[in-house]
Amino acid sequence: MRVYVSDEAHSSIDKGMDILGLGLENLVKIQTDKCFKIKTKVLEEKIKKDLKNGYSPIGIIGIAGTTNTGSVDPLNKLGEIAKKYKLWYMIDAAYGGPAAKINKKLFYGIEKADSLLINPHKWFFVPFEVACVMVKNKKNLKNTFNLVPEYLTGGVEKNEREDLMNYSIQLSKDFKALKVWMTIKVYGTSILKNAIINDIQMANYAYGIVMRSKEFYPIHKPELSIFCFQYIPRKKHINKNLINKKIISLIEKDGRIFLAGTIINKENVLRINCTNHRRKKKDIDFLFLVLKQIGEKAESLLS
Template sequence: MYRKNSTLELPEEQMKSYGYQVVDAVVGHFCEQKNKLPVAIASREEMDNMFLEEAPENPTQPKQVLDFVLDKVMTQSTIVSHPKAYSFVPGPSNYISAMADTLATGFNIFSGGWVASPAAAELEIITLQWLLKIFRFPAKKGGGIFTSGGSMANLTAIVTARNIKCGDDFSKAVIYLSDQAHSSNIKAIRILGFRKHQIRIIPTNLEFEFSINKLKNAIAKDKLQGLQPFCVIATAGTTNTGTVDPLTKIAQICKKENLWFHIDGAYGGAAILSKEGKKLLKGIEKADSLTVDPHKWFFQPYEMGCLLIRNHKYLKGTFTEKPEYLRDVEGNQSEINFYDHGVQLTRRFRALKFYMSIKTFGLKAFRNAISYNIHLAEQVEDLLRKSPNWEVISPATLAVINFRYNPISANLSEKELDKLNEYISKKVMESRQALLVTTVLNNQIVLRMCLINPRTSLQDVKDTLNLCASFAKEKCKC
């Protein structure tokens, strides 16, 4: 009796029409998003008014729920793949990968162990091999894992580094990172139980790079005090400015001092596909572990991060636990169970979207898109430098540029400039026409653009700068 209405199924025809409506909505979004306003603003109260209700005991017509969601939910999110979404790290996804995710979810493929899905494990191995080759990591010994994002990849790297370099006793271990390293690294270090005195935040130089001299001093001092330096985290493309730390020099220090060298390339790593990026990222191949983040500049939808590792045995040695009920599912050595390479046991099939999008478009399309982004940021820098009203604060680097409104004729104080640029960002956001927020560099409040969307045109940026200038003029009459 209970089985009636409890199999959670729909008739075939209804499933199809429901699915077609979903596809129509997604395609409509891909085609129309540039004509929408990218910024969603709503208070908790407004959202509660729209959605708050008890979990319903009784069913609602499927179409009614879907229509409500399309109308009210999908319209209340900032469009991170909009050409005028410049802030944080935008998410310029692609349609093939969105459909691949739909397939992976539709078939609910378990991507934890070889026995459950040999094809899913194989595609993860193959796509990781593509990445190992792209980043010039050892093809045979190297390995990795796809994760939910860059944060989880960094966490996986630091667990591995600690295990390999310190074993069980990490009471004297010290880890080094710069003041421009992404906050997910500190979060990971804290999650792992390191205390404040075991973390060295090394100041960056005037170019926002890891200061080599200060790093060497810190390591030497810690060794003199009987501590155990074990890991340096460098960044290949900082979130704030796109800066690449001096990777080759840090690699030399790590080698000499026997430290684990982790590179957080979550933002900038993908740029290696372009000629310009490859030059900037020299030394990235020397890392023991490298975070890259396909849901950023590899144009994948959320969630997809990746950790590459110089020796795959390090991951296996760190993460293998064998509960009794998994005894029979151990494959042979070459048949990887990815639950042995990271935190998750049950994992979605992330490799599929990477595989399908690269097969469909070809790597060349990705290379061209990234080169376009890097050049676009350089064109924007050029434009800003030629204007009497704008000041470049950090030059276009890996498609990131920071600047502020600072008219030569107005002679504004630092405080006035901070207020003015904060005001510009606030007004732009309120207008919902562009996602443009501020960051802080050298104690100055500045506007930051991250231009990794291949659908953003120079005209889009010019329109946004004109909008900013009109708000600025309104405020300061300059």
């Protein structure tokens, strides 16, 4: 059995494979291109090779907004490959999903998914925590999870009895959908949409600053609200990785701003994710003002 995903996949996919006992060795990680999108040619070659070697490919996972850079895989092409080889097509849109209506070109083919993951507690501004899986064919979900204990058999033969317990692992569960519904009801879709548009603009504004600066270097051009970049040490003998790692720890001590670092192509980078409806250009200006000061401090500490 084989499931395919890009090497930019979130660690929860590895965890899921492991917990379900499917075996981590059956999760095949496919290389990404310079924009951090899955290489579809490599994927198809791998599927063909696996078929030849007697493995059973069962699914492809596309990522609509990677955790590191917010990159969106070529969703339509992945859908075509999934169809060609009769594979289940799942899209991890946990973070990026809410932007699908804003940049239709980028998310082209998202509707081809058999199942789609969206976490409304991420970019849909819903309070923690609510993850949501949408499945195209409801029957598939019921066939997987339908298990009625004896004490709940009353009325199961009636067509109108539709128990949500038959659509997921949990039997008893709270009403998580309420907060998603209330978020839409209270704010309305246009406020949510504008907040997402603003977030993407903020990431691009940060990109513009980095492009014009001498102190920073962009790792990519943001597609969504995430942007990764590096501080470039002025003193040539200072290691770029070391200083970017140092900057993250100094940011925490400094306390004026907060951002996370990550590792991309084995290099330590600085990463911002602008998912905050209150964020304005002046906040991004302030971020880089502080980052320059912290960068200089890191340089003097590492000299």
